[in-house]
Structure formats: structure tokens, C-alpha cells
Amino acid sequence: MRTKTDNTEAHSLPDGLTYYPDNRPGIRREKRGHGFSYVAPDGTRIDRGPERQRLERMAVPPAYSRVWMSPLVDGHLMATGFDQRERKQYRYHPAWAGARSDTKYASLANFGHALPRIRRWIMRDLETEAGELQFGLAAVALLIDRLSLRAGNECYTRDNGSYGALTLQRRHLRFTKDGLRLLFKAKGGKMVRRAITDKTLMRALQKARDLPGASLLSWIDEHGTVQSIGSAALNSYLSDAADHAVTAKTFRTWAGTRAAFETAETGGASIKDIAQAAADALHNTPAIARSSYIHPKVIDLAGAEPLSLHPNRIAGLTASEARLLRFLEGG
Structure with missing residues (x-):
């Protein structure tokens, strides 16, 4: 978790909330019989009373595993857990959720100011060799910038057959007389058909397509193994390019x-x-x-x-x- 992002969030709390992330001691939810028990940071069980009622009101889905719950009533983060696809899910305090929505739009102008810097960063890294991680990250970032694609993730691809910039396959890229065309199924089953005439993006995708493996955008580690590019690496790359938190x-x-x-x-x-x-x-x-x-x-x-x-x-x-x-x- 990026310290820069944490500091930004800690200093933008609404009045009445305490910044308390899930890397601090919390309450564990454990399976017990047909229900759950809750274990406080000091190891004591919370079996009854107002605190038990508070935890149950959070309504964390029963299927979630590795559940962490805040010991603070006024904590900005109420609970985290992992769903059946192993995606981390967050449950925020209502006041924090509203503030985050406001902050997202309030910071959009800052992103606009950072965008030229991000684009220069991408262009620099596109000059590296295909197969290097920096080239792969830059190519994904360029694809998202020029075509406004979702990042995507392997869970959605495996479970739903849907794709995003990170999970596109070589077969989704087609050559036409006018340039390149992307054709793939996106989240929600919607077919995406995008003509690519941008010369920089065309060159980047053509270089990427020559790498081994089925993925369109990947990199090759020091052992010669083809590796996929994850969303955490992409968001870290974008944040470094912008010099503030960007996804x-x-x-x-x-x-x-x-x-x-x-x-x-x-x-x-x-x-x-x-x-x-x-x-x-x-x-x-x-x-x-x-x-x-x-x-x-x-x-x-x-x-x-x-x-x-x-x-x-x-x-x-x-x-x-x-x-x-x-x-x-x-x-």
C-alpha cells in the first residue's frame, strides 16, 4: 500500500472519523458452528452486547474469508475481506464513502495537470525493448489512455470470459488495411470493437504482439519466463508517473x-x-x-x-x- 496515498487519505478525513486501515490490529471473524464468532485484537471473544450487534450490522457476506473488522466505531474503514474470487473487498463508514466520492472528482483537475507528465513518462518507456517490464507497463498505460479501456483482471477473464487492457490476448488484435482493430468481450458481456489508427499505439501493439505467449501485453523475466502484468504494478506505475495517486x-x-x-x-x-x-x-x-x-x-x-x-x-x-x-x- 503506497504511503503517499495513505497520507493523502489520512489528511482528508471528514470530521468525526478516525483513520484506521486494516494493517492495524482488528477484529477477526471466525467460523463457529452454523455462524461466526468475533475475536478482538487482545484475543477475547465478542459473543454478545452492543459491540457484537455493531459487527453484525456491517453485514459482511458469509462467503468472505480472512475478514478484518475495525475495533473503532468511528474508523473510516469498517471491514475488509476476500470474496470467492479472491478479490479484496472493502466496507467503508458511510461518511467516508461520501467523502471519497467528493474527493475523486475534486482531484480530477490535479490529474488533468499531471496528464502531460504521465504521457511523457509513457513515451519514454515505450523506447525500451519489448519484453521489458517498463515497456509492457507503458504499452498498457497508452492503451488505457488512448482507448479508455478498463484494466481488467484474470478473475473476470477466467470466470466470465471478459477482458480488459491487462488481459487482452494476441487473437483480439487484428490487422486491417487501415490499421489495427481490437475486438473482444468486455465486462458485462459487451463487445468492444475499436479501430486503432494512432501511429504510436499501433507501433507499441505490434512490438508487443511479437512476444511469445497468448497475452497481448506481457513481459519476460530474467529467467526467460513470460509474465503477466498485474493491476497493482500498473497503478503503481501510473502513480509514479503522476507523482500522486492515480489508477x-x-x-x-x-x-x-x-x-x-x-x-x-x-x-x-x-x-x-x-x-x-x-x-x-x-x-x-x-x-x-x-x-x-x-x-x-x-x-x-x-x-x-x-x-x-x-x-x-x-x-x-x-x-x-x-x-x-x-x-x-x-x-
């Missing part, structure tokens, strides 16, 4: 907000129009795009007059990205 989802939030803004800034767009623009860019439903990937300030542009923003050109950002950044910072 693949941050790119998708930026992309969804940008697409929505490009529709809204011309004036007269409805909320439906704005949400649909983001959904088209992200291969999501309009409802999910609106709730998770569009900055509230852009949604507030529904029905408004056309905007007139003329920011100075920013190297590393498109013209619409520069206008979006100006808008997010108050015009």
Missing part, C-alpha cells in the same frame, strides 16, 4: 468526463445526451457513466448555454482537455 479508473473518469463535457459545452444538451456521450466513450451504460464517471459540474451543464472557454494551449493535452481543465478550475 486506471482515474483515466476512465477523465475520459468519461471529457466526452460528456465535449457534448455539454456546445449548449442545450440534456442529461441523457451528456450521459450517453460518456457511455459511448467507456462502453458503459448511461446510468453507470453518470453515477461513476462524470464530474458533477459537467452534469450541471445540462440545458445550459454554450460555453466560451479559450485557455492557452497546454503541451500534452488536446484542445478539449485544456478547455475541460479550465472549466473544472472555475473557468
Whole structure:
């Protein structure tokens, strides 16, 4: 867990909450008969009373394993556990969950400022040899930046046959007379068809495709073994490039907000129009795009007059990205 991220979260707590992550002593949930028992950090069992009721109200699913629960009533993190796919799940205090949502959008302008630096970082690492980890990370990051793809993970691929940037296979990349085309099933069973004409991305994918193995984007370790690229490594790479906490989802939030803004800034767009623009860019439903990937300030542009923003050109950002950044910072 990145210290930089922890410090940021600890200093952005809503009033009344205590920062208490799950690397500190917590309450364990253990299977006992047909139910569960709860064991405090000092080893005593919590079998009855208000504390037992508090733990049960968290409603952590019975199927979760390695459950950790906060001993603090006002802890920002209430519980963690691993689901049946071995994915770590988090249960936050309601006040913290709301604050995190606000913070995600409040920090989007910071991401916009960092984006030119991230893109320079990616371009530098694309000059390394195919097969090196830095090249693989840069190629995945470029794919997410240019095509707004989900990162994906091996659990979804194994269980649902769906793919993301990290799990794409060589067979998903096709050569056409106009360039390259990606064709694959994404989360939710939605088919993604993306034409690739960007020269930099084409070169990177062609280099990556020449590596051994079925995966499109991978790297080769010192023993000559082909290795996959995980989401933790990708998010660490992006955060290092930005010099603050960034994930693949941050790119998708930026992309969804940008697409929505490009529709809204011309004036007269409805909320439906704005949400649909983001959904088209992200291969999501309009409802999910609106709730998770569009900055509230852009949604507030529904029905408004056309905007007139003329920011100075920013190297590393498109013209619409520069206008979006100006808008997010108050015009």
C-alpha cells in the first residue's frame, strides 16, 4: 500500500472519523458452528452486547474469508475481506464513502495537470525493448489512455470470459488495411470493437504482439519466463508517473468526463445526451457513466448555454482537455 496515498487519505478525513486501515490490529471473524464468532485484537471473544450487534450490522457476506473488522466505531474503514474470487473487498463508514466520492472528482483537475507528465513518462518507456517490464507497463498505460479501456483482471477473464487492457490476448488484435482493430468481450458481456489508427499505439501493439505467449501485453523475466502484468504494478506505475495517486479508473473518469463535457459545452444538451456521450466513450451504460464517471459540474451543464472557454494551449493535452481543465478550475 503506497504511503503517499495513505497520507493523502489520512489528511482528508471528514470530521468525526478516525483513520484506521486494516494493517492495524482488528477484529477477526471466525467460523463457529452454523455462524461466526468475533475475536478482538487482545484475543477475547465478542459473543454478545452492543459491540457484537455493531459487527453484525456491517453485514459482511458469509462467503468472505480472512475478514478484518475495525475495533473503532468511528474508523473510516469498517471491514475488509476476500470474496470467492479472491478479490479484496472493502466496507467503508458511510461518511467516508461520501467523502471519497467528493474527493475523486475534486482531484480530477490535479490529474488533468499531471496528464502531460504521465504521457511523457509513457513515451519514454515505450523506447525500451519489448519484453521489458517498463515497456509492457507503458504499452498498457497508452492503451488505457488512448482507448479508455478498463484494466481488467484474470478473475473476470477466467470466470466470465471478459477482458480488459491487462488481459487482452494476441487473437483480439487484428490487422486491417487501415490499421489495427481490437475486438473482444468486455465486462458485462459487451463487445468492444475499436479501430486503432494512432501511429504510436499501433507501433507499441505490434512490438508487443511479437512476444511469445497468448497475452497481448506481457513481459519476460530474467529467467526467460513470460509474465503477466498485474493491476497493482500498473497503478503503481501510473502513480509514479503522476507523482500522486492515480489508477486506471482515474483515466476512465477523465475520459468519461471529457466526452460528456465535449457534448455539454456546445449548449442545450440534456442529461441523457451528456450521459450517453460518456457511455459511448467507456462502453458503459448511461446510468453507470453518470453515477461513476462524470464530474458533477459537467452534469450541471445540462440545458445550459454554450460555453466560451479559450485557455492557452497546454503541451500534452488536446484542445478539449485544456478547455475541460479550465472549466473544472472555475473557468
